[in-house]
Amino acid sequence: MTTTFDRSAVPDYARLGSLEGRAFLVAGAGAGIGRQTAHALASAGARVLCVDLVPELAAAVAEEVGGVPHVADMTERAGVQGALDAAVEAFGSLAGIVDIIGIARFQYLADTGDEDWAWAQKMNLTHAFLLAQLGAATLARYGGGSIVYIASVSGMGAAQRHAAYGAAKAGMISLVKSAAVEYGGQGVRVNAVAPGVIWTPRIGAAVGEERRAAWSEPTPLGRLGEPRDIAAAALFLASDLSGYVTGQTLLVDGGLQCRFPYPVEQL
Numbered sequence: 001m002t003t004t005f006d007r008s009a010v011p012d013y014a015r016l017g018s019l020e021g022r023a024f025l026v027a028g029a030g031a032g033i034g035r036q037t038a039h040a041l042a043s044a045g046a047r048v049l050c051v052d053l054v055p056e057l058a059a060a061v062a063e064e065v066g067g068v069p070h071v072a073d074m075t076e077r078a079g080v081q082g083a084l085d086a087a088v089e090a091f092g093s094l095a096g097i098v099d100i101i102g103i104a105r106f107q108y109l110a111d112t113g114d115e116d117w118a119w120a121q122k123m124n125l126t127h128a129f130l131l132a133q134l135g136a137a138t139l140a141r142y143g144g145g146s147i148v149y150i151a152s153v154s155g156m157g158a159a160q161r162h163a164a165y166g167a168a169k170a171g172m173i174s175l176v177k178s179a180a181v182e183y184g185g186q187g188v189r190v191n192a193v194a195p196g197v198i199w200t201p202r203i204g205a206a207v208g209e210e211r212r213a214a215w216s217e218p219t220p221l222g223r224l225g226e227p228r229d230i231a232a233a234a235l236f237l238a239s240d241l242s243g244y245v246t247g248q249t250l251l252v253d254g255g256l257q258c259r260f261p262y263p264v265e266q267l
């Protein structure tokens with residue numbers, strides 16, 4: 001038997017996580033997961049264009065992370081193109097995009113009207129399409145980069161009153177694959193993070209602190225997710241640590257989906 005000694009080059013793995021000198025656009029940077037993601041990218045050295053519909057939120061987060069605020073409606077083509085142009089004007093290039101925007105109106109299928117359905121696609125999928133098309137073209141112009149979306153466990157499985165939101169998030173997961181295939185040759189990677197239940201300020205206010213323990217119980221890790229858990233996964237997908245990962249949706253749910261849904265503990 002012969003053995004060969006492996007002399008292949010060993011990269012500086014710690015440096016692969018660095019975004020030093022790279023410009024990023026965060027869409028929906030103003031609160032929750034978006035704010036934490038802006039912090040995560042900036043802490044790794046990125047310069048961040050903090051885009052939000054609400055001027056005060058864009059300004060506040062940009063100040064926190066030493067970034068540049070930008071106000072736009074990212075569900076509109078002109079808003080997306082304007083934000084991409086603003087990033088290039090501010091930083092001279094663009095290396096990545098994280099799109100956090102998304103929201104649900106929880107409704108039974110029977111109660112979902114045509115306007116509700118159209119609204120769910122607009123708020124959860126249209127901006128993703130526009131950023132895939134216009135954003136990938138911009139990234140390709142500067143040598144490639146990474147696009148990261150925030151999908152949802154609702155796009156992978158079903159729950160009551162999630163039909164319109166879940167269908168839009170499932171569409172996003174499919175879009176990630178198509179964009180990865182079409183833009184990979186131009187050096188653009190496209191991935192998503194699918195959060196489970198994340199205790200954002202908005203969800204916390206809706207559910208109520210008194211129900212937090214009950215909501216945590218089914219999760220194998222014994223707690224609900226925090227916005228920082230999703231920001232950390234987005235940082236991984238934004239950096240060269242994930243340089244050979246594209247077309248994927250990374251489920252970040254504390255192990256919830258792994259759990260067998262029947263009470264077998266009672267056997």
Ligand SMILES: NC(=O)c1ccc[n+]([C@@H]2O[C@H](COP(=O)([O-])OP(=O)(O)OC[C@H]3O[C@@H](n4cnc5c(N)ncnc54)[C@H](O)[C@@H]3O)[C@@H](O)[C@H]2O)c1
Nearest residue numbers: 028030031032033052053073074101102152195197198200
């Ligand atoms: N919180 C959870 O449990 C959970 C679970 C699964 C998936 N998600 C997904 O995570 C993402 C972030 O959730 P969150 O609770 O942190 O959101 P959030 O509502 O707290 O923050 C979203 C930000 O986007 C901004 N925004 C909204 N519409 C915009 C537009 N058209 N143009 C520009 N900016 C706009 C808002 O002003 C806000 O600052 C969403 O896509 C959501 O679907 C959340």
